[in-house]
Amino acid sequence: MEKLNIDKVAKLAHVSRSVVSRVLNNHPNVSDEARSRVMSVVEEYNYRPNSVARSLATSSTYQIGVLSGIFGEESLGNGYWTLLYLGIFEECIRNGYYVRLSFYNSEMKKELHDLILNEHHLDGVICLNEEVTEFTLQTFEDSDIPIVLVGHNPKYPEIPSVDVDNYDAAYKATDHLVQLGHKDIGGMFGDQNVQETEHRMRGYQDALCNAGIEPKDDYTAVGSYSQHDGHDTMEEWIKKHDDMTAVFCASDTLAMGTLLALFENDISVPEQFSVVGFDGLPISKYMIPPLTTVAQPTYGKGEKAAKLLIEKIKNKDARVRHASLKPELLVRKSTAKLS
Amino acid sequence: MEKLNIDKVAKLAHVSRSVVSRVLNNHPNVSDEARSRVMSVVEEYNYRPNSVARSLATSSTYQIGVLSGIFGEESLGNGYWTLLYLGIFEECIRNGYYVRLSFYNSEMKKELHDLILNEHHLDGVICLNEEVTEFTLQTFEDSDIPIVLVGHNPKYPEIPSVDVDNYDAAYKATDHLVQLGHKDIGGMFGDQNVQETEHRMRGYQDALCNAGIEPKDDYTAVGSYSQHDGHDTMEEWIKKHDDMTAVFCASDTLAMGTLLALFENDISVPEQFSVVGFDGLPISKYMIPPLTTVAQPTYGKGEKAAKLLIEKIKNKDARVRHASLKPELLVRKSTAKLS
DNA sequence: TTGTATGCGTTATCAC
DNA sequence: GTGATAACGCATACAA
Numbered sequence: 049m050e051k052l053n054i055d056k057v058a059k060l061a062h063v064s065r066s067v068v069s070r071v072l073n074n075h076p077n078v079s080d081e082a083r084s085r086v087m088s089v090v091e092e093y094n095y096r097p098n099s100v101a102r103s104l105a106t107s108s109t110y111q112i113g114v115l116s117g118i119f120g121e122e123s124l125g126n127g128y129w130t131l132l133y134l135g136i137f138e139e140c141i142r143n144g145y146y147v148r149l150s151f152y153n154s155e156m157k158k159e160l161h162d163l164i165l166n167e168h169h170l171d172g173v174i175c176l177n178e179e180v181t182e183f184t185l186q187t188f189e190d191s192d193i194p195i196v197l198v199g200h201n202p203k204y205p206e207i208p209s210v211d212v213d214n215y216d217a218a219y220k221a222t223d224h225l226v227q228l229g230h231k232d233i234g235g236m237f238g239d240q241n242v243q244e245t246e247h248r249m250r251g252y253q254d255a256l257c258n259a260g261i262e263p264k265d266d267y268t269a270v271g272s273y274s275q276h277d278g279h280d281t282m283e284e285w286i287k288k289h290d291d292m293t294a295v296f297c298a299s300d301t302l303a304m305g306t307l308l309a310l311f312e313n314d315i316s317v318p319e320q321f322s323v324v325g326f327d328g329l330p331i332s333k334y335m336i337p338p339l340t341t342v343a344q345p346t347y348g349k350g351e352k353a354a355k356l357l358i359e360k361i362k363n364k365d366a367r368v369r370h371a372s373l374k375p376e377l378l379v380r381k382s383t384a385k386l387s
Numbered sequence: 388m389e390k391l392n393i394d395k396v397a398k399l400a401h402v403s404r405s406v407v408s409r410v411l412n413n414h415p416n417v418s419d420e421a422r423s424r425v426m427s428v429v430e431e432y433n434y435r436p437n438s439v440a441r442s443l444a445t446s447s448t449y450q451i452g453v454l455s456g457i458f459g460e461e462s463l464g465n466g467y468w469t470l471l472y473l474g475i476f477e478e479c480i481r482n483g484y485y486v487r488l489s490f491y492n493s494e495m496k497k498e499l500h501d502l503i504l505n506e507h508h509l510d511g512v513i514c515l516n517e518e519v520t521e522f523t524l525q526t527f528e529d530s531d532i533p534i535v536l537v538g539h540n541p542k543y544p545e546i547p548s549v550d551v552d553n554y555d556a557a558y559k560a561t562d563h564l565v566q567l568g569h570k571d572i573g574g575m576f577g578d579q580n581v582q583e584t585e586h587r588m589r590g591y592q593d594a595l596c597n598a599g600i601e602p603k604d605d606y607t608a609v610g611s612y613s614q615h616d617g618h619d620t621m622e623e624w625i626k627k628h629d630d631m632t633a634v635f636c637a638s639d640t641l642a643m644g645t646l647l648a649l650f651e652n653d654i655s656v657p658e659q660f661s662v663v664g665f666d667g668l669p670i671s672k673y674m675i676p677p678l679t680t681v682a683q684p685t686y687g688k689g690e691k692a693a694k695l696l697i698e699k700i701k702n703k704d705a706r707v708r709h710a711s712l713k714p715e716l717l718v719r720k721s722t723a724k725l726s
Numbered sequence: 727t728t729g730t731a732t733g734c735g736t737t738a739t740c741a742c
Numbered sequence: 743g744t745g746a747t748a749a750c751g752c753a754t755a756c757a758a
Binding site for chain 2 (some may be wrong): 734735736741
Binding site (some may be wrong): 049053054055065066068069070072073098099100102103104105106255 | 747750751752753
């Protein structure tokens with residue numbers, strides 16, 4: 049069976065190529081008869097227009113780039129990205145867009161940069177973290193390709209973004225510990241220079257303050273979201289802070305490392321120490337003990353980001369929107385009343 | 388700065404478009420002088436050929452499709468996919484190929500199928516699991532687009548594949564338990580109908596036999612790789628099998644569920660019970676206790692798959708290769724001598 | 727409502 | 743070694 053193109057279809061349907069084109073693109077001004085002739089040929093031969101040619105003609109590719117930074121195996125391996133990406137992918141494909149997932153780190157060769165975000169190919173870009181945002185914006189400096197952020201960066205108010213309400217989530221998590229009677233509550237956070245961290249810290253601090261507890265500097269750690277950091281920080285705190293009875297971890301991976309450090313030091317959770325995480329990763333349910341955590345709608349974040357981007361692609365003048373998703377506290381077995 | 392195309396570059400370099408094209412594609416028959424004139428214009432204006440147009444002309448898109456099945460949150464969220472994909476991505480991008488990661492499940496609407504694997508767009512496809520292979524092969528039935536499998540399917544000997552040596556890995560893991568003095572060793576496995584499972588089971592059984600231990604049917608469970616299954620199976624075994632002192636789990640996620648069930652039943656690992664996993668996921672290091680496991684080179688699997696595919700794309704007649712990667716036993720804290 | 731002609735930006739073929 | 747010119751397959755402005 050020969051590969052067909054628009055001309056052959058036109059010939060088979062006894063019309064001109066433009067009629068075929070109009071039918072396929074749902075344009076008006078085509079008689080019912082012509083339309084049905086074309087359609088039956090299309091059906092019979094299962095004709096699909098060549099999208100490369102279509103892209104060349106319309107200069108829109110129906111491809112969306114997703115760009116993520118890399119922060120070592122641990123952060124890649126926690127399951128967050130996959131879920132986020134799945135949300136993006138499914139929403140895109142439902143709307144007829146393909147997705148190209150790329151990873152970026154600043155050590156990559158310049159030539160690869162060009163390859164990753166080749167603007168000729170992309171109708172839009174979703175940035176999965178702030179590190180990547182700078183690079184993306186730079187690359188597309190004077191092109192008007194729509195960009196959407198997962199997370200939020202106050203430096204770029206004109207870029208649509210999707211994020212969980214970090215303040216609210218951290219507040220809920222910390223307040224949960226407070227309600228259980230804890231007073232000496234540590235806080236572990238991720239990257240220093242991100243607004244996300246700032247918001248989570250504020251939520252943590254406000255929950256303490258509102259309960260009449262003064263946040264202490266040496267009960268707070270800022271570093272990365274890795275299990276490794278969670279482990280080392282907790283290890284240190286165990287030695288230094290006798291009074292501490294609970295900790296709020298700004299990620300489930302931090303909590304995972306924390307749980308291990310506690311285990312290694314024979315401190316039982318939740319009898320002697322309470323831990324609450326952040327993310328609601330699929331694996332958090334199987335930590336030992338199962339982790340109490342504030343879940344963010346990870347899949348939903350991806351889905352929403354894709355929605356905003358596609359909206360922006362279809363209407364470049366669409367109002368800039370910053371979506372804020374609601375977190376949800378999942379109480380499991382890693383927290384208990386202070387005894 | 389105006390967007391340039393090959394003609395404008397040609398004009399600026401005082402040559403014809405053909406010369407520009409030859410220079411950019413490293414074709415012979417172009418004088419040193421012309422070449423350098425072209426190059427300096429290219430550099431100065433940072434000209435990049437439009438790859439959509441190039442694709443139309445060459446009918447090769449430099450895009451590779453990666454297709455994965457979906458088996459619920461848990462399996463998606465364990466970090467295996469991300470690492471595998473990273474291996475694929477980095478190898479591809481080094482060779483100038485873009486990657487499109489798609490998920491597939493059989494419940495998806497037909498129209499979406501077409502979208503996911505639109506053959507006009509892809510120079511090759513990597514299938515991440517067997518479920519997806521059937522679908523892919525069907526889609527590309529009478530096109531000769533190269534396909535590579537991660538994993539191995541004996542039904543398609545003509546399709547290149549990459550896999551870890553499943554037999555060897557399972558043997559090593561089980562033998563490790565045997566060496567520690569264990570005799571009553573359970574075995575938990577994934578999907579029944581996959582060759583992978585068969586090989587892992589044989590490795591497990593042979594390790595037992597070679598130590599003079601007879602494998603028992605009711606010490607063997609087959610189901611899925613999920614934490615959930617690991618948990619439930621172990622729970623059941625705790626009730627039924629008093630003698631069992633160790634278990635080989637054919638995935639780290641199964642092991643994770645197993646550890647939780649053990650914990651919930653106050654059976655301490657490794658003092659009373661030993662557990663060994665399979666995969667060497669990044670998170671396995673932070674399980675409680677840190678998991679002894681046979682690691683497979685996940686990133687390397689992806690990288691190798693991409694290598695094989697690109698080789699096949701560049702030379703359709705390349706010999707079909709089935710790569711088998713070596714596993715490595717990582718002894719951590721979840722296994723100990725039988726006391 | 728339909729058809730014709732032109733352009734999208736390359737690569738490739740063939741004269742020169 | 744170089745430069746016209748014809749594809750590649752589609753969309754679209756314009757003429758009919």
